Amino acid sequence: MQMLKDDVVLVTGGGSGLGLGVARYCKAEGAEVVIFEISADKVRQLKEEFGPDALIIQGDVTKLADQLACRDAILARYGRLNALIGTQGIFDGNVPLQQIPLERMDALFDELFHVNVKGYMLSARVFFDLLEASQGAMVLTTSTAAYAADGGGLVYTATKGAVRSLVNQLAFEFAPHVRVNGVAPAGIANSQLKGPGALGLDAQKQSDIPKDAFLSMFRSLSLLQELPSAEDHGPLYAFLASRHNKIMTGQTVVADQGMLNRAVLKGGH
Numbered sequence: 001m002q003m004l005k006d007d008v009v010l011v012t013g014g015g016s017g018l019g020l021g022v023a024r025y026c027k028a029e030g031a032e033v034v035i036f037e038i039s040a041d042k043v044r045q046l047k048e049e050f051g052p053d054a055l056i057i058q059g060d061v062t063k064l065a066d067q068l069a070c071r072d073a074i075l076a077r078y079g080r081l082n083a084l085i086g087t088q089g090i091f092d093g094n095v096p097l098q099q100i101p102l103e104r105m106d107a108l109f110d111e112l113f114h115v116n117v118k119g120y121m122l123s124a125r126v127f128f129d130l131l132e133a134s135q136g137a138m139v140l141t142t143s144t145a146a147y148a149a150d151g152g153g154l155v156y157t158a159t160k161g162a163v164r165s166l167v168n169q170l171a172f173e174f175a176p177h178v179r180v181n182g183v184a185p186a187g188i189a190n191s192q193l194k195g196p197g198a199l200g201l202d203a204q205k206q207s208d209i210p211k212d213a214f215l216s217m218f219r220s221l222s223l224l225q226e227l228p229s230a231e232d233h234g235p236l237y238a239f240l241a242s243r244h245n246k247i248m249t250g251q252t253v254v255a256d257q258g259m260l261n262r263a264v265l266k267g268g269h
């Protein structure tokens, strides 16, 4: 049985990393996949990979007009939407607050909150009626940074806490028609997660961190020792997005390889 057979699933920020892995998994589970992505290069690659079997739309989640155009394109091609999976995000470079130049504070805050929080809010507003009509689901991406310190700098951490709260309030407002849940990953292999333009770090990607160094740091903290791929997150997202989830709304699943389930006394493994 395919979990998402004939469902139309929109993945925002699905051009690389987590969203792309989840989109591939949803396709394998029978979904008609729509990917909404800002990067022209990634859009080109997505069109090559998926061909005519998926709807690939270039747009910016922070722009209402782009999200409305995405909605129009989905209606024109499929006439319905069963699930919205939000995965876009940008990082703050993990720069400590006191090292952020005062004159960059406004720009950094706006950049991160627009992509990481406003993008999801606009999606919820724009796609609610389609999801209500299908009695569908939303799944939003937060992070372990919303639960414990040192998962990013102050601004990234605050955006991820905000996403956790969005899940709570949206689940309340959209019940009983649309189920809304979140996922909080820890590390993801091959992520392209970008730094902030406001600090001149937008050319910096998480995938630039030497793999061995990242893996050994991850293993020293987590209980399960493999750094998960984006596709490893697929079954969880697909379940929460599917009609098979009749039991959860307003929850965020911490998918962290057991990282937060420890008080550090003995250290590594």
Ligand SMILES: NC(=O)c1ccc[n+]([C@@H]2O[C@H](COP(=O)([O-])OP(=O)(O)OC[C@H]3O[C@@H](n4cnc5c(N)ncnc54)[C@H](O)[C@@H]3O)[C@@H](O)[C@H]2O)c1
Pocket: 012, 013, 014, 015, 016, 017, 018, 019, 036, 037, 038, 039, 042, 059, 060, 061, 062, 087, 088, 089, 090, 115, 119, 141, 142, 143, 144, 184, 185, 186, 187, 188, 190, 191, 192, 193, 194, 206
């Ligand atoms: N990488 C990790 O270790 C990690 C850990 C916890 C949570 N997360 C979260 O997972 C999510 C996915 O991150 P990733 O690591 O796969 O990074 P990624 O950069 O590979 O994927 C994010 C995608 O969102 C796109 N995007 C960025 N801004 C956009 C905008 N304004 N409009 C449309 N698309 C936009 C990017 O171009 C990219 O394709 C993010 O929300 C991130 O915060 C990542």
